Amino acid sequence: MERIPILRMGEILLVTVQVEMHDQLALTLQEDLAERISATAARGVLIDISALEIVDSFIGRMIANISSLSRIMDAQTVLVGMQPAVAITLVELGLNLPGVATALNVDRGMKLLLDSAQRQ
Template sequence: MDRIPILKMGECLLVSIQVDMDDDLALALRDSLTSRIVQDKARGVLIDISSLDIVDSFIGRMLANIAAMAKILDAQTVLVGMRPSVAMTLVELGLSLPGIQTALNVDRGLKLLHCSPQGESSAAKHH
């Protein structure tokens, strides 16, 4: 089975979903992300869905679950890159994901999470 790669960037985890996920793959992503948050002591999770051309209620619920579980593990989740057509469809579906923070693109998302690509910004603050 395909797996969705999770990248570490400073204190943040970065996931870019590039494939049309079936339900099993979506659940596998949720499980591996939560374990990586603990393992890598991540403070932020950025999920890029700019490649997804649909988000149905199952995937939406999975994203909301990730955000809720991350929150319990003291990590902040930002969902970035949702396409206009997907946003319009989700709203019509009745899924407005109130618990998830959003940003237009990866750049903005990283700023929200205070994650720099080198992972230096948070280290620099301590000096």
């Protein structure tokens, strides 16, 4: 089955979405991530969507779900690299993703996660 790879970098899991998202793929990713957070005791999750040309309500919901479930499992999620056109569209759609932390790119996202890990 088609899967989006999850990379482990120390205490952080990195997901780079490079392919066109379809619904099943999004659901699988959500399940896989929950498994991996638990298995690796990860403290942070970075989701890089810079290659995504659209985010609809289904993918938006997946992102919100990942963020909530990782928080419950004591890992912080940072969504990085959202394209301007995608951001404008999501806002118009009515999906503001409150509570989901964001950063411009993977570097900044990583820094955000390390900084908040240090504070704790």
